[in-house]
Amino acid sequence: MGRSLYLILNRGLVVFGSFERSTIRDETSKSALIFTTSSLLKFPDTLTETYLQEFVAQQSMTIEFGVDVDRISVVSGNYHLSTNKGAVAARNLFIATGRDRKPIIPAWAGLEHFRGEVIHAAEFGSPQEYDGKRVLVVGSGNSGFDILNHLAKQKPSALWLSSRHGPTLVPKRLFGVTVHRLSPLLACLPTRLADAALAATSYMAFGDLRRFGIGNPTAGGASRLKDGTALASDDGAVRAIKAGTIKVMPELQSFDEDQVHFRDGKLVRQTSLLQRLVTLLISKGSSAISIC
Missing domain, CATH: 3.50.50.60 (FAD/NAD(P)-binding domain)
Structure with missing residues (x-):
């Protein structure tokens, strides 16, 4: 996996996953990439799939899609990640997988x-x-x-x-x-x-x-x-x-x-x-x- 000053690893295959997209798919789309005081009052109307895609393109963000992280370890003060697409090393690490990241199916009888x-x-x-x-x-x-x-x-x-x-x-x-x-x-x-x-x-x-x-x-x-x-x-x-x-x-x-x-x-x-x-x-x- 190539090196980058800033890298985002995403398990999904697109900028905005199918379930998250369904959640607000009927909100109006706006192309402005800077939140003003007035636009913040209209949130989440401005937070749409189109907005996120435009933001990623404008910021030239490096995103690796379809990446599963299997293991994270610390070696000499740096983070080392083992993924399905190779190893990644970083000085700083932000984990944004959510509190309910792992789907849970209750053990119902039968x-x-x-x-x-x-x-x-x-x-x-x-x-x-x-x-x-x-x-x-x-x-x-x-x-x-x-x-x-x-x-x-x-x-x-x-x-x-x-x-x-x-x-x-x-x-x-x-x-x-x-x-x-x-x-x-x-x-x-x-x-x-x-x-x-x-x-x-x-x-x-x-x-x-x-x-x-x-x-x-x-x-x-x-x-x-x-x-x-x-x-x-x-x-x-x-x-x-x-x-x-x-x-x-x-x-x-x-x-x-x-x-x-x-x-x-x-x-x-x-x-x-x-x-x-x-x-x-x-x-x-x-x-x-x-x-x-």
């Missing part, structure tokens, strides 16, 4: 016998790939609702959501204003007040979702943000849940060859979901390592 397809959210790919399929999304956090938002606009033959706890859910926009733009204001509030503000925003936007099977979150949104748990953002999924297009199921308990078992208090319900079932397991992190 999963090894299940004949349906099991896909982790990190490998979600294109929403169009799920047209005509029976899809069970497990987990209602940030990644889970992002997937639901996209699948609600597609044509799966059936769509379910199973979750242990309710999410801290906010609308993408409220009264025409992007909710993320209010983040600086929430950051100025004490955590308890910010929790209350987020709960009020959710209720104002969606009403009481418990009658549709979505439970209350285990903690307030601002409190969970401090623990590293992102808010879930709605962009069509709640409408589909209320319409019955997305059916909310109890907590997933176990699998057998052609059925998924759900827990509902002391009751276990069996639902046959064999026909081309895809289970999406929710956990996602970034995959870039920067060294210089």
Whole structure:
């Protein structure tokens, strides 16, 4: 691997991976590469795939794609990386792989016998790939609702959501204003007040979702943000849940060859979901390592 003053190693094959691109693909694109005071207030509208590609080109950044780092060691004060494309040495190392870098699939009973397809959210790919399929999304956090938002606009033959706890859910926009733009204001509030503000925003936007099977979150949104748990953002999924297009199921308990078992208090319900079932397991992190 060639030497460079500044080098970025990325496991993905493009500047902006497929899952991250799906997260904000409907935001407007802007070509300005310098954030002004006004443009910062419009974040993340300015943070688009086009922007990142233009930024990389303008800065002449050296990026190696498709790189897996197997081992990092320190020799004589320098970092030595072993990768699938050769060795790399650097004086300084920045690791930006995210807190959820390694996909985790729970060890549900019977999963090894299940004949349906099991896909982790990190490998979600294109929403169009799920047209005509029976899809069970497990987990209602940030990644889970992002997937639901996209699948609600597609044509799966059936769509379910199973979750242990309710999410801290906010609308993408409220009264025409992007909710993320209010983040600086929430950051100025004490955590308890910010929790209350987020709960009020959710209720104002969606009403009481418990009658549709979505439970209350285990903690307030601002409190969970401090623990590293992102808010879930709605962009069509709640409408589909209320319409019955997305059916909310109890907590997933176990699998057998052609059925998924759900827990509902002391009751276990069996639902046959064999026909081309895809289970999406929710956990996602970034995959870039920067060294210089």
